[in-house]
Structure formats: structure tokens, C-alpha cells
Amino acid sequence: MKKPLSVVLSSVMVSALFLPVNAAAYKVVEVTKGGTITGQVTFAGSEADAKKHSKMYTITKDTDVCGTGKREINYVKVNNGALNDVVVYLDKVKKGKAWLEDEKNTTINQKACEFLPFFTVMANKGKLTAINSDPVAHNIHTYEIIGKAKKTKINVSQPNQNSEVSKTIKLRRGAGMKVECDQHDFMHSFVFVAKNPYYAVVAEDGTFKIENIPPGKYKLKVWHGYLKDPRGKTVNIKAGETKKVKFRYKNKKK
Structure with missing residues (x-):
């Protein structure tokens, strides 16, 4: 007996709801004549402006x-106009170079x-290990x-x-993730979680380089744990080509 079309469509829609996001796994392939993206990430403000984001x-x-008195957390670190603690990455890359083991x-x-x-x-589906070196909980x-939302992972x-605890x-x-301690409200840090190996943590002068990129069209993005990220940029990479891209962060919290 044939099912009504409406029933079939409903079943397909329900199944689709349970499909994992970004289901296609990243595939490692040999990259020949790969391209390169270089550039710099800067901050639209002074170091005094960045200091205003400290708490x-x-x-x-x-x-x-833990010590006594006050503890200052610098959420925005600027070095001569360059923003630090930023990752530049290619979004939704399907295939390319292999991960380095120490990246995972x-x-x-x-x-x-x-x-x-x-x-x-760290890499998505990699392990985060937390060590307690203190004689306190x-x-x-x-x-x-x-x-602007946050979802608990650990x-x-x-x-x-x-x-010591390790979690995938x-x-x-x-x-990326924000890290806090429920025992001490003055403990904070951030983790970028890469979904492919095409990323770079900026240097102190804000410069970055992503190499060995297969020719193609990509969306280049940036991530900072505290500041609102600029809009991504579309980049077309030809074989052996080097493209230069700059990002400028506004003085805005996420």
C-alpha cells in the first residue's frame, strides 16, 4: 500500500531535523600548487580603548x-594597533591538507x-584536557x-x-568557547575550535599566514572570544597565488 505524499514528505522533514550540522567530514587530499593568504588584523581604537574592556x-x-586583592582580566589585547588573541580561518572547507598532530x-x-x-x-572533535595544579577545588x-548565546560543553x-580530565x-x-571556573569567578579564558586545518593565530603584530590552500572560492573569517567579529570576506584562490587580506575590528563587544 502506497503512503500518501504528505506522509512521505513529513517523514523526510522529520529525518532531516536529526541530521548532524556540517555532516560532510573534512577529507585529507594531496594539495599541489596550493595558494596562500596573508594579512593583518587591527583594532579600530587605541590601547586605552582596549583597556576599557578589561574587568x-x-x-x-x-x-x-589565588592571591589577595584584585585581579584584572584583559579581554582585549592590542599591540601598536594590532589585535592579539585572534584566529583567521577558512569556513566550511571540504578537503585539503592534513592536520598536524599537535593541532588536534x-x-x-x-x-x-x-x-x-x-x-x-584545538580541532573540532579533538580533546580538551584540564589539569588542576592547585591544592584547592x-x-x-x-x-x-x-x-550572544552560550551553550555548556563541559x-x-x-x-x-x-x-586531570579529558573531554572530546x-x-x-x-x-569557539568561553572557559570559566564555577568555584572562582575571576578565572576566564577562551578556546578556538577549528573545523579544518586552514587557520592561523595572529602574531603579536597582528599578521597571519594560511598556506597550502587548494585553488577555489572560500569564505575567510576571523574570531575573537570577546569582540564582535567583522563580516567574513570571499576570497578566490588560484594555483600558487598569494592573496593579502586585512581585517579591522571595531571597538564593540559581542
Whole structure:
């Protein structure tokens, strides 16, 4: 007996709702005569403007380990006009060069009640390892940043010194995560989660380079954990070609 067309369509639509986002897996292929993208990321403001995004926290707990008084978190770091802690990346790349092994996973150490490093990078579906080096309890809590919203990815208590936890991270919509400690409100950091190996963390002078790109048309984007990201740019890469692209961040919070 044939099902009515409306029933068939409804079944297809329901199935589609459960398909994973970006279902097509990245495919590693040999890249010949790949192209290169270089450029710089700058900040539309002075270092004093960047300083306005800093936040001062009062240390009120575990002062024998965490210290006393105030702690300043610099969410926006600018060096002679160049913005730091930024990643430039190609979005939705289907195939290309292989990942480097040391790109896939990352480790965050909780030491003297700080997340070290403040900014780090890992691959999507890689592992984030959190180490508690302090003789006090921590609770690492990571959030996928989706526009102005945040979605919990890890929420794990680490009550003992030298405790270690590793979790696989899979982001569907966001490009990165905010990291906090539920035990200490003055602990903060960020993680960029790359969905392909075509990305670059900017240098202190804001410059970057992405190499060995297969010829084609791409969307080039930037990500900063705190500031609102500029609109992505379409880039056409020819074999062996080098393109130069610049991004300028406005003085705006996400």
C-alpha cells in the first residue's frame, strides 16, 4: 500500500531535523600548487580603548593560593594597533591538507587560580584536557559561543590537586568557547575550535599566514572570544597565488 505524499514528505522533514550540522567530514587530499593568504588584523581604537574592556575582579576565596586583592582580566589585547588573541580561518572547507598532530588537542592548566594559557586552539572533535595544579577545588565550565548565546560543553568538578580530565569537544554552530571556573569567578579564558586545518593565530603584530590552500572560492573569517567579529570576506584562490587580506575590528563587544 502506497503512503500518501504528505506522509512521505513529513517523514523526510522529520529525518532531516536529526541530521548532524556540517555532516560532510573534512577529507585529507594531496594539495599541489596550493595558494596562500596573508594579512593583518587591527583594532579600530587605541590601547586605552582596549583597556576599557578589561574587568577587575575581587579575590575573595582561597586567597592563600589565588592571591589577595584584585585581579584584572584583559579581554582585549592590542599591540601598536594590532589585535592579539585572534584566529583567521577558512569556513566550511571540504578537503585539503592534513592536520598536524599537535593541532588536534589542547591542555588548560589551572595554576594559582588562573587558566593557562588564556587563549588556546584545538580541532573540532579533538580533546580538551584540564589539569588542576592547585591544592584547592576548581570546576571547569566551558561554553560554546553562539552569537550572544552560550551553550555548556563541559561542566566538571576537579576537587583534588593534580586531578586531570579529558573531554572530546564537538561544536556544531559556534567557532569557539568561553572557559570559566564555577568555584572562582575571576578565572576566564577562551578556546578556538577549528573545523579544518586552514587557520592561523595572529602574531603579536597582528599578521597571519594560511598556506597550502587548494585553488577555489572560500569564505575567510576571523574570531575573537570577546569582540564582535567583522563580516567574513570571499576570497578566490588560484594555483600558487598569494592573496593579502586585512581585517579591522571595531571597538564593540559581542
